[in-house]
Amino acid sequence: MNHLQQEKVSYWGLIKNGIFKENTIFRLVISLCPSIAVTNSVRNGFLLGVAVLFVQTMVNSTVALLRNFIHPRIRLPIFMLIISGWVTVVDLLMQAYARAAYKEMGLYIEIIVAFASILARAEMFASKNKVGAAFFDGLGSGLGFLVALVLISFFRELLGRGSLWGFQIVHTKPMLIMLMPTGGFLVVGLLMGFFNWIDINFYGGKGAGGAGGH
Amino acid sequence: MAVAKNERELIVTVSPHIRDEETVSRIMWTVSLSLLPALVMAVYFFGPRALYVTALSIIGSLFSEWFVEKITNREFTVRDGSAFLTGLLFAMTLPATVPFYIPLIGSFVAVAITKQLFGGIGYNIFNPALMGRAFVLITWPRAMTSWIVPTAAFVGLDAKTTATPLSLLKEEGMHKLIEVFGDKMNLYTDLFIGHRAGSLGETSVIALLIGAGFLLHKRYITWHIPLSFLTTVAVFAWIFGGKEGFFTGDPTLHLLSGGLIIGAFFMATDYVTCPSVKSGQILFGIGCGLLTILIRLKSGYPEGVMFAILLMNCFTPLIERNLKSKVFGARKEAMQ
Numbered sequence: 001m002n003h004l005q006q007e008k009v010s011y012w013g014l015i016k017n018g019i020f021k022e023n024t025i026f027r028l029v030i031s032l033c034p035s036i037a038v039t040n041s042v043r044n045g046f047l048l049g050v051a052v053l054f055v056q057t058m059v060n061s062t063v064a065l066l067r068n069f070i071h072p073r074i075r076l077p078i079f080m081l082i083i084s085g086w087v088t089v090v091d092l093l094m095q096a097y098a099r100a101a102y103k104e105m106g107l108y109i110e111i112i113v114a115f116a117s118i119l120a121r122a123e124m125f126a127s128k129n130k131v132g133a134a135f136f137d138g139l140g141s142g143l144g145f146l147v148a149l150v151l152i153s154f155f156r157e158l159l160g161r162g163s164l165w166g167f168q169i170v171h172t173k174p175m176l177i178m179l180m181p182t183g184g185f186l187v188v189g190l191l192m193g194f195f196n197w198i199d200i201n202f203y204g205g206k207g208a209g210g211a212g213g214h
Numbered sequence: 215m216a217v218a219k220n221e222r223e224l225i226v227t228v229s230p231h232i233r234d235e236e237t238v239s240r241i242m243w244t245v246s247l248s249l250l251p252a253l254v255m256a257v258y259f260f261g262p263r264a265l266y267v268t269a270l271s272i273i274g275s276l277f278s279e280w281f282v283e284k285i286t287n288r289e290f291t292v293r294d295g296s297a298f299l300t301g302l303l304f305a306m307t308l309p310a311t312v313p314f315y316i317p318l319i320g321s322f323v324a325v326a327i328t329k330q331l332f333g334g335i336g337y338n339i340f341n342p343a344l345m346g347r348a349f350v351l352i353t354w355p356r357a358m359t360s361w362i363v364p365t366a367a368f369v370g371l372d373a374k375t376t377a378t379p380l381s382l383l384k385e386e387g388m389h390k391l392i393e394v395f396g397d398k399m400n401l402y403t404d405l406f407i408g409h410r411a412g413s414l415g416e417t418s419v420i421a422l423l424i425g426a427g428f429l430l431h432k433r434y435i436t437w438h439i440p441l442s443f444l445t446t447v448a449v450f451a452w453i454f455g456g457k458e459g460f461f462t463g464d465p466t467l468h469l470l471s472g473g474l475i476i477g478a479f480f481m482a483t484d485y486v487t488c489p490s491v492k493s494g495q496i497l498f499g500i501g502c503g504l505l506t507i508l509i510r511l512k513s514g515y516p517e518g519v520m521f522a523i524l525l526m527n528c529f530t531p532l533i534e535r536n537l538k539s540k541v542f543g544a545r546k547e548a549m550q
Binding site: 173175176177178180182186193197 | 285313327331349352353354355357
């Protein structure tokens with residue numbers, strides 16, 4: 001992250017970085033648990049992605065705002081408090097305005113507190129950067145997560161149910177396995193491989209090299 | 215091999231270290247050949263449909279092999295027969311009535327995902343053919359469990375659906391089986407010859423045994439895994455299989471039905487996914503047998519050979535590590 005601190009980085013560059021170069025799921029390989037658990041329909045994947053996008057942006061801004069007041073020794077508990085505060089906001093908002101979706105995925109909204117990706121961005125970026133940069137970094141990484149979740153759930157719902165966002169599209173025999181966690185792992189793995197393949201073949205990269213997390 | 219000047223220059227190669235005329239390719243084609251009797255019986259009982267499914271499956275697996283090697287810029291190994299064998303073995307595990315996409319997608323999963331994405335031949339953790347079957351069984355459970363009555367003639371075009379002997383046994387009990395097949399002797403004979411509902415290659419025990427005998431004679435497989443596998447199944451079927459209490463089960467029925475014979479001789483013995491140590495192979499066979507009989511008797515599935523072998527594939531590295539022979543003269547620290 002050091003190169004980002006030293007040189008002046010455009011906000012657009014930060015967003016692109018979050019979506020492509022440091023995509024939470026396909027490049028950093030963290031927060032895999034929600035990417036499997038909720039992505040059996042596009043709607044759920046999209047909603048969780050939006051919730052994470054909101055929490056990520058807000059947490060990054062708050063942490064950057066308070067970075068000079070947080071003692072380094074107790075920074076992790078403070079980050080956790082900030083994260084859980086914003087997650088509570090999303091939780092209550094969803095309970096109030098999206099009850100049907102909340103019933104299905106309330107558990108996963110609450111569990112955003114424990115997402116590795118959010119704490120990682122707060123620790124790695126927001127605690128060392130100005131509010132503006134942290135905001136756009138949060139936006140980028142949240143968007144990256146959203147895009148990944150929508151992509152995964154697109155394939156899983158299309159193949160597993162033949163529908164998208166609940167509308168029936170194709171009428172072939174659905175592939176049941178895609179609705180199970182097994183199918184989630186398969187789709188994540190194949191998409192990750194696909195992005196690595198693009199990276200290696202067209203951008204001269206080395207592919208993702210992340211340690212897994214949840 | 216050149217004499218190493220010092221320890222650092224020791225040439226390390228993967229096994230096998232003993233050189234012989236045998237190549238991977240030759241073994242693969244011979245094993246494929248040994249499945250020919252079973253294929254012939256499948257065509258005899260299930261009609262040209264069997265050939266169609268087998269052809270689709272082989273084409274699918276050859277194409278998958280070529281495709282993955284093409285996009286990952288690897289050496290082409292389409293001709294070495296391993297993909298052909300996987301496709302053939304996979305087709306043997308399918309019912310005759312499957313729609314055309316099941317052999318194609320299943321063989322893609324078998325070869326492209328289970329084998330090639332793990333590093334190609336020799337690096338896969340799971341048996342590719344069985345993994346393909348597990349995938350399609352979970353994905354299209356209805357198509358994969360609708361069996362037809364073997365007609366033994368090309369005239370019976372309107373295929374009648376029926377249940378396999380094992381699912382009859384599970385759902386209705388022994389008396390129903392005897393009712394369907396006549397008497398007990400008739401049941402055993404039909405099972406032995408293969409005149410029963412089931413996957414293409416698993417039904418005919420006699421044809422499979424001919425192929426297996428050929429492989430044993432050529433020493434491509436050893437007796438360790440099949441024997442320990444079959445013995446375990448027989449013993450535990452005898453102890454726990456009966457309705458009237460312990461030691462009243464029917465081991466012969468369990469040995470002859472389902473995919474036990476093809477699993478024990480052709481799939482559990484896959485070089486890549488079974489232990490290479492002999493004592494480990496016996497342990498592997500016993501584990502397969504225990505899991506098979508556990509799934510057959512206690513789970514929702516009537517047949518458990520596939521899951522048993524796949525689960526034991528996971529244990530292969532563990533078995534190998536703990537049972538490998540000690541290097542003579544090596545110290546304990548050096549071993550680790």
